[in-house]
Amino acid sequence: MTDDHIPPTKVDDVELRLLLDAIAQVYHYDFRGYSMASVKRRLSHAKERFACRSYSQLQDRVLHEPDVFPALLAFLTVQVSELFRDPAYFRAIREKVVPHLRTYPSLKVWVAGCSAGEEVYSLAILFREEGLEDRTLFYGTDINTEALRKAEAGVYELERIPLFTENHRRAGGKSSLSDYYTAAYGAARFDPSLRKRTVFSDHSLVSDQVFGEMQLVSCRNVLIYFDRNLQDRAVGLFKDALVRKGFLGLGSKESLRFNKHSEDFSEFARDEKLYQKRGDS
Amino acid sequence: MTAPPAGAVVIGASAGAFDALSAILPRLPHKFPWPVLVVVHIPPDKKSLMAELFAARCQVAVKEAEDKEPLCGGTVYFAPPDYHLLVEPDGRASLSSEEPVHFSRPSIDVLFESAADAFGPALVGVVLTGANADGAHGLRAVHDGGGTTFVQRPDTAQATMMPQEALAACPAARAMTLQEIAAYLNTVGGDA
Numbered sequence: 001m002t003d004d005h006i007p008p009t010k011v012d013d014v015e016l017r018l019l020l021d022a023i024a025q026v027y028h029y030d031f032r033g034y035s036m037a038s039v040k041r042r043l044s045h046a047k048e049r050f051a052c053r054s055y056s057q058l059q060d061r062v063l064h065e066p067d068v069f070p071a072l073l074a075f076l077t078v079q080v081s082e083l084f085r086d087p088a089y090f091r092a093i094r095e096k097v098v099p100h101l102r103t104y105p106s107l108k109v110w111v112a113g114c115s116a117g118e119e120v121y122s123l124a125i126l127f128r129e130e131g132l133e134d135r136t137l138f139y140g141t142d143i144n145t146e147a148l149r150k151a152e153a154g155v156y157e158l159e160r161i162p163l164f165t166e167n168h169r170r171a172g173g174k175s176s177l178s179d180y181y182t183a184a185y186g187a188a189r190f191d192p193s194l195r196k197r198t199v200f201s202d203h204s205l206v207s208d209q210v211f212g213e214m215q216l217v218s219c220r221n222v223l224i225y226f227d228r229n230l231q232d233r234a235v236g237l238f239k240d241a242l243v244r245k246g247f248l249g250l251g252s253k254e255s256l257r258f259n260k261h262s263e264d265f266s267e268f269a270r271d272e273k274l275y276q277k278r279g280d281s
Numbered sequence: 282m283t284a285p286p287a288g289a290v291v292i293g294a295s296a297g298a299f300d301a302l303s304a305i306l307p308r309l310p311h312k313f314p315w316p317v318l319v320v321v322h323i324p325p326d327k328k329s330l331m332a333e334l335f336a337a338r339c340q341v342a343v344k345e346a347e348d349k350e351p352l353c354g355g356t357v358y359f360a361p362p363d364y365h366l367l368v369e370p371d372g373r374a375s376l377s378s379e380e381p382v383h384f385s386r387p388s389i390d391v392l393f394e395s396a397a398d399a400f401g402p403a404l405v406g407v408v409l410t411g412a413n414a415d416g417a418h419g420l421r422a423v424h425d426g427g428g429t430t431f432v433q434r435p436d437t438a439q440a441t442m443m444p445q446e447a448l449a450a451c452p453a454a455r456a457m458t459l460q461e462i463a464a465y466l467n468t469v470g471g472d473a
């Protein structure tokens with residue numbers, strides 16, 4: 001017996017690191033800069049779900065069984081979203097940002113981490129209500145290809161509609177949400193014309209480059225899953241993507257307070273987490 | 282940059298939380314050495330007044346936790362409504378909108394499990410009054426990580442289920458009255 005016994009949680013940590021390394025090298029999804037507390041939690045659920053004793057065993061399956069990684073990706077990315085989630089945010093866009101957007105002849109809007117498209121459809125509806133839709137191109141990006149497929153389809157479970165309807169109303173909706181979908185077989189299919197000016201694409205804030213000259217970037221409830229370095233990288237991308245005086249919207253409990261680029265933005269609507277890129281940066 | 286705190290206290294409470302916390306938080310001394318993280322079950326669409334209400338009554342600083350905020354001693358952090366609060370291995374707070382646990386977001390289990398991971402033996406876990414089973418697993422995780430565990434004595438709790446479930450999952454936890462818990466916390470972290 002030696003007494004350099006390694007405590008089991010530390011072994012866990014080592015294995016978890018190795019698993020994330022393996023995923024990054026083989027599948028090019030890099031979760032190593034995510035918030036570890038949350039990644040651990042979700043991977044421990046995945047470990048149970050795949051009936052693995054350890055992360056090493058899970059790693060073995062991820063590397064050798066082609067079906068396992070796509071399923072694991074669902075555990076690694078949090079997909080919770082709603083139409084008009086946090087109505088006050090969309091109300092502030094409508095009342096405070098839209099008047100500025102009207103001054104541009106054409107507009108580009110980027111929803112980064114768009115999940116199954118809920119936030120994109122919310123903005124498309126809002127822009128239609130405000131008469132801005134025809135001059136706008138929407139980009140919805142995410143790393144979860146399954147979610148992007150759902151976003152393309154624009155079909156949501158009918159049981160989510162009451163909440164969406166209430167959110168839309170509280171966001172200052174000027175029409176009835178039922179104008180935008182048809183219900184059939186327990187699902188609500190959103191009007192395909194809402195996405196005729198939308199491009200959904202696979203894009204990672206961790207590893208991909210910036211695109212477009214955006215007037216508005218909305219990235220909500222994505223940065224909380226990143227550690228500070230990654231948050232800095234992502235906000236750097238948004239800064240570069242935005243035109244001068246362009247707008248950045250974050251989730252209701254996110255801020256630029258601990259971010260390296262905070263000086264490059266001013267608070268535009270503090271409670272709704274809307275920022276404006278400074279004219280000189 | 283200040284070094285991450287040497288330890289922490291995590292507290293979970295549900296039905297009857299306000300009264301129970303009122304017996305504990307205002308008695309924390311001004312120079313309390315560790316951060317105190319609190320999850321209270323609150324409806325998701327409500328703005329929580331907990332931080333404001335307690336800030337006026339406590340000697341320690343009280344605030345709602347912000348994402349990636351470094352945790353400091355002498356400060357009470359409340360989980361914001363509709364987000365889980367977790368502790369990162371480097372001693373920062375982080376938020377998550379993952380699915381509710383035991384129908385709750387924030388969830389006590391989520392906080393306790395991540396804090397157990399970050400602080401190991403230098404963690405005190407406290408489960409107070411409540412009418413559900415959240416916190417039981419989490420308290421067990423605190424214990425398994427070598428931390429100290431307390432449960433409000435069920436016969437003194439406004440709602441008994443949460444303390445009972447916690448004791449069932451973590452029999453090593455000590456059942457105490459709110460006054461005893463408050464007195465114990467005053468000795469935490471020594472005067473080092």
Ligand SMILES: C[S@@+](CC[C@H](N)C(=O)[O-])C[C@H]1O[C@@H](n2cnc3c(N)ncnc32)[C@H](O)[C@@H]1O
Pocket residue numbers: 077078079080081082085112113114115116118119141142143144147203204205206219220221222225251378
């Ligand atoms: C909680 S959802 C947010 C959905 C929506 N924005 C909202 O607030 O309701 C987080 C999304 O971020 C995506 N995501 C995670 N890592 C990402 C990355 N590196 N680049 C782009 N999107 C990412 C996830 O796949 C997920 O769809």
